[in-house]
Amino acid sequence: MPTDPDRAAAGGDGAKAPMDAVMAAFRDRARDTNLARVEVIEEALGHLQRGVLREEARLTARRAAHSLVGSAGTFGMREASELGRSLEAILDDATGAVGPQVRAGRGLEVVTRLRVALGGSGGSGGSDGSGAPNRPGGGSDSW
């Protein structure tokens, strides 16, 4: 087993280029995974719109939106991550202030934008329209 100094020789700042390559490879996989999550959310919103959304399906969709937030953001798809947060709120609305059909309609609009942000319907991988991914986590200049 290597010691930390051994790893340090290959790690730290020297890890940036390999990490960039790894993240680029992961991004396509993350897009596919998150598009599958969008399907789950969309189905639940369809049920909500028709007034037949079961609690278990709502929770499943809510978990999918929550996972999407962390995954999309980590892999540089910042707008998709933020849209995922909007869907979390829509699926989580406990106030009852907005009727289910209106909530579902709003959610389905977000789903459409989310697909574009994820690059699933003609959009780019990034969310700023440049075709390039955003930095993950909204963080440093390191990626």
Next chain:
Amino acid sequence: MNAAADASPPGIVRRVLVVDDDELILEVATMSLEMVGGWSVTTAADGQEALDRARVEQPDAIVMDVMMPRMDGPTAAIALRQDPATAGIPIVLLTASVLAAERAALAELPVVGVLSKPFDPMLLPAELSAVLGWS
């Protein structure tokens, strides 16, 4: 800077158990902590698996997602603290939640800190080092 490696005792590699039900997040966190942090990483897919692995592997720290199937992070954190075999292992939770009430509730758990998802793989080791007091 390799903050994690610099803070480790000479000749010793920190061992971290990362717990998340998202396979891609597990992979990227592992690469981040190994390539950038210079740590040794093992993984688990949910809280129950984390309990089993922690008892056997005795990692130096556990980094755990909050929302997971079978057993979530908060439940696992409490169970880890109640088990004498794992009670001394510091736990850091990772959450995508931004709600103040949820964050406050997580801070009440027997954990040393709560970090946010999404995370930047180049910064995660340094952030964890700071929370764990390893730097």
